[in-house]
Amino acid sequence: xxxxxxxxxxxxxxxxxxxxxxxxxxxxxxxxxxxxxxxxxxxxxxxxxxxxxxxxxxxxxxxxxxxxxxxxxxxxxxxxxxxxxxxxxxxxxxxxxxxxxxxxxxxxxxxxxxxxxxxxxxxxxxxxxxxxxxxxxxxxxxxxxxxxxxxxxxxxxxxxxxxxxxxxxxxxxxxxxxxxxxxxxxxxxxxxxxxxxxxxxxxxxxxxxxxxxxxxxxxxxxxxxxxxxxxxxxxxxxxxxxxxxxxxxxxxxxxxxxxxxxxxxxxxxxxxxxxxxxxxxxxxxxxxxxxxxxxxxxxxxxxxxxxxxxxxxxxxxxxxxxxxxxxxxxxxxxxxxxxxxxxxxxxxxxxxxxxxxxxxxxxxxxxxxxxxxxxxxxxxxxxxxxxxxxxxxxxxxxxxxxxxxxxxxxxxxxxxxxxxxxxxxxxxxxxxxxxxxxxxxxxxxxxxxxxxxxxxxxxxxxxxxxxxxxxxxxxxxxxxxxxxxxxxxxxxxxxxxxxxxxxxxxxxxxxxxxxxxxxxxxxxxxxxxxxxxxxxx
Numbered sequence: 254x255x256x257x258x259x260x261x262x263x264x265x266x267x268x269x270x271x272x273x274x275x276x277x278x279x280x281x282x283x284x285x286x287x288x289x290x291x292x293x294x295x296x297x298x299x300x301x302x303x304x305x306x307x308x309x310x311x312x313x314x315x316x317x318x319x320x321x322x323x324x325x326x327x328x329x330x331x332x333x334x335x336x337x338x339x340x341x342x343x344x345x346x347x348x349x350x351x352x353x354x355x356x357x358x359x360x361x362x363x364x365x366x367x368x369x370x371x372x373x374x375x376x377x378x379x380x381x382x383x384x385x386x387x388x389x390x391x392x393x394x395x396x397x398x399x400x401x402x403x404x405x406x407x408x409x410x411x412x413x414x415x416x417x418x419x420x421x422x423x424x425x426x427x428x429x430x431x432x433x434x435x436x437x438x439x440x441x442x443x444x445x446x447x448x449x450x451x452x453x454x455x456x457x458x459x460x461x462x463x464x465x466x467x468x469x470x471x472x473x474x475x476x477x478x479x480x481x482x483x484x485x486x487x488x489x490x491x492x493x494x495x496x497x498x499x500x501x502x503x504x505x506x507x508x509x510x511x512x513x514x515x516x517x518x519x520x521x522x523x524x525x526x527x528x529x530x531x532x533x534x535x536x537x538x539x540x541x542x543x544x545x546x547x548x549x550x551x552x553x554x555x556x557x558x559x560x561x562x563x564x565x566x567x568x569x570x571x572x573x574x575x576x577x578x579x580x581x582x583x584x585x586x587x588x589x590x591x592x593x594x595x596x597x598x599x600x601x602x603x604x605x606x607x608x609x610x611x612x613x614x615x616x617x618x619x620x621x622x623x624x625x626x627x628x629x630x631x632x633x634x635x636x637x638x639x640x641x642x643x644x645x646x647x648x649x650x651x652x653x654x655x656x657x658x659x660x661x662x663x664x665x666x667x668x669x670x671x672x673x674x675x676x677x678x679x680x681x682x683x684x685x686x687x688x689x690x691x692x693x694x695x696x697x698x699x700x701x702x703x704x705x706x707x708x709x710x711x712x713x714x715x716x717x718x719x720x721x722x723x724x725x726x727x728x729x730x731x732x733x734x735x736x737x738x739x740x741x742x743x744x745x746x747x748x749x750x751x752x753x754x755x756x757x758x759x760x761x762x763x764x765x766x767x768x769x770x771x772x773x774x775x776x777x778x779x780x781x782x783x784x785x786x787x788x789x790x
Contacts, residue, residue, distance in 0.1 A: 267415045269408045276304065276405030278311040284420050286402050290372040292383050293404055294419045300361040302409035303329040307371055311403045323398065325376055327369050330359035331409075339376050339392045347376075347392035354389040356380045364416065371401060372665075383421075384754055386721065451584055451642065451693050452577040458641030459485075459547050463651050466636045468598070469500060471545070473520040473556050480556045484547045486516050487596045487635045491586035492540035500596060520560065543583055581692060587638050588691040592684070597633030599660045603679045604629045606665050630680050636660075638691045645720050669711035669749070677708040685709075686716050689725055698725065702732045707742075711749055718753040730758030743773060 269277060284293075286307070297303045308324035326340040337357040339347040349357050357380065359365065368383040369376070374397025379388035406415055469486035473479065486504055490497035496518070503516035542557050590596055639646040649656055656662045666679050685701050688694075702710055714729035733746060743766050750759035766773060773779050 265416060267406070269406060269413045269415065271410050271412065272304075272407045273409060276306045276308075276407040278306075278308075278403050278405040279418065280311065284404050284418065286371065286404070286420070289397075289399065289401050290422070292368055292370040292421045294366065294368040294383060294417070294421070295406075295415055296364040296366050296417045297329070297359065297413060297415050298361065298364045299330065299359050299408070299413040300411050301330045301332075301334040301359060302411065303359055303367075303413050304407035304409065305329070305369060306405035306407065307369075307376075307401045308403050308405060309398065309400045311405070325371065325394075325398065325401065327376070327378055329357070329367060329378070334358050337378065337390060339378065339390060341394065341398075346394075347390055349390045357389045364414070366417075374398075382754065384718065386718075450577055451580045454642045454693070455580050455584075456546075458643070458647055459637065461644075461647040461651065462637065462640045463657075466598075466640070466650060468516055469503065470515040470517045471520055471556070472517060473559060480559075482545055482556065483515065484544055485637045487587055487590060487598070487637050488544050488547055488583070489518060490590060490596050491583050492544055493537045496537075497590070497595070504596065520556070539579060540583060543579060581694065584638070584642075584692045585694075587635060588688050591634055591638060591687060591691070594633050596635065598636050599634050599639065599656075599662065601632045601634060601683060602629050602661055602663045603632060603683050604663065604665045605677070605679050606667060630683070632680060632683050632687070634687055638687075642690055642693055643720065643722075664716070666712050667715060668708075669715065670708035675706050675708040677706065677712055679712070681705065682709050682712045682716065686713055686725070689722070690720075695724060695728065698728055699732075702728065707733060707736070714749065714753055714755065726753065726755055727757060730755040734758055734761040743769065744779065 293305070293307075295305075305327045306324050307326075310323075324341075326338075328336075328338045328340060330336075331338055335351050335358075337349050337354075338345045351358050357378070366381055368379050368381075368387075370379075370383065371377075374394040375391065376394065377388050377391040379390075381387045404420070406413075467483045467485055469489050470481055470483050471489065472481045486500045490500045499518050500516060503518050507514045507516055538557065538560055541560065545556055636646075636650055640650055641647075649662075651657075664683065666677075666682065668677065670677055682705070685698070685705065688701070689698050702713075705713070710729050710732055714726055714733075717723075717725040717729060730750065733749070743762055746758065746762040747766060749755070750762055
């Protein structure tokens with residue numbers, strides 16, 4: 254182990270000689286994990302096998318044998334720089350290959366920045382700045398190790414050069430973890446997309462949903478034949494109260510042992526019922542046209558024409574003139590069904606965890622209190638509502654992830670309360686987020702933010718960063734800087750902006766901090782500022 258001064262970086266460079274899976278532990282207290290969690294960042298240059306170990310003890314024994322069962326290992330650029338792995342018990346538990354993610358490999362020509370986050374038994378590895386968007390590998394330990402505290406660095410058969418070590422809180426960087434049954438897997442995270450309107454995302458999103466999500470068959474008999482199409486029961490229910498009741502009854506008649514069975518809704522009786530109510534019939538037909546277009550058959554036009562004829566409606570008058578408005582109404586109706594817990598087929602398990610160390614003030618951490626965390630909150634939702642406007646969820650439901658089969662998504666929200674008087678209701682946070690996911694209605698979002706506390710808005714920003722909704726993150730940052738910005742909270746805003754890469758929010762907070770620098774210095778608030786925003790300031 255040797256230290257030299259890098260001419261290009263002017264920082265100490267630590268060169269680890271070939272150790273063949275033994276480790277040198279960083280003994281300074283600033284590199285010790287607290288409460289079994291932390292996000293370790295570093296820069297490395299090597300041709301292969303950068304080894305990082307997280308252990309309860311600073312044991313430099315060969316971790317392949319004596320200590321393998323009691324530590325987490327991350328091997329970046331292993332197998333001749335072809336794979337990056339997370340290991341436990343001497344076995345690979347998660348693997349990503351060069352072919353899948355080239356940024357997960359090492360370079361022998363230049364230093365690259367990597368980060369490893371450990372929190373709540375989830376180990377996440379990424380490159381560049383710590384963020385769920387830069388993660389390329391993640392694994393949730395079903396039996397998390399206790400008291401993981403020490404960090405070791407090592408190599409295999411070639412020297413490895415390190416510099417710029419840093420350890421920060423991990424909970425604000427936690428990304429939703431893709432969890433599979435047992436086998437090593439190649440994990441990937443979708444790029445952050447910029448969503449603009451429901452009309453741009455609705456149909457492509459529906460086409461990306463798996464076949465099992467289409468759980469309803471609409472049938473219609475007419476003179477000379479019949480037609481049927483397979484679609485989504487939750488979307489059918491949005492057309493009218495009668496169809497909602499019909500869909501619920503049909504789902505109730507399905508065989509609970511057969512997950513592939515369909516809820517059958519016959520529209521023939523529905524045609525007769527609405528024959529005398531032209532206004533209701535025309536509006537219902539507009540919705541049904543959208544519903545039928547989400548099906549997997551080619552007979553939607555025939556079904557709509559037959560219904561229009563049965564109800565005495567000239568077909569041209571039933572054509573929607575503003576698809577965006579009608580789709581927005583459809584998704585608002587679906588969101589109303591979610592709030593009523595009707596026809597839901599997936600459930601969020603929301604866990605409120607930890608103390609909000611990114612919301613730090615001069616007097617201490619806002620979330621530090623002896624009170625026990627609240628129990629997990631369960632919030633039902635619809636696969637179609639999540640998948641049609643979110644690439645993240647569309648890929649989740651297409652995959653072999655555990656969430657796909659158990660229909661249960663665990664969401665961990667850190668305690669980001671602004672002060673001791675602030676309160677965070679995670680059900681309000683998640684409900685506000687789900688309404689935006691369903692509708693992408695930014696005007697309604699801005700109105701909803703006004704009814705949330707600062708801690709709830711900060712928690713919503715955390716969710717937006719994790720699931721890739723940049724417009725939601727931007728609105729949360731604008732709201733916080735407009736309503737919370739003062740000398741007492743400026744440092745907290747800077748820490749939140751840094752943790753979640755909220756660029757516009759960081760610029761406003763930095764401008765305020767530079768203007769009021771003397772006051773912040775006198776109040777001692779700068780002592781609580783994280784390293785990254787402090788360097789920018």
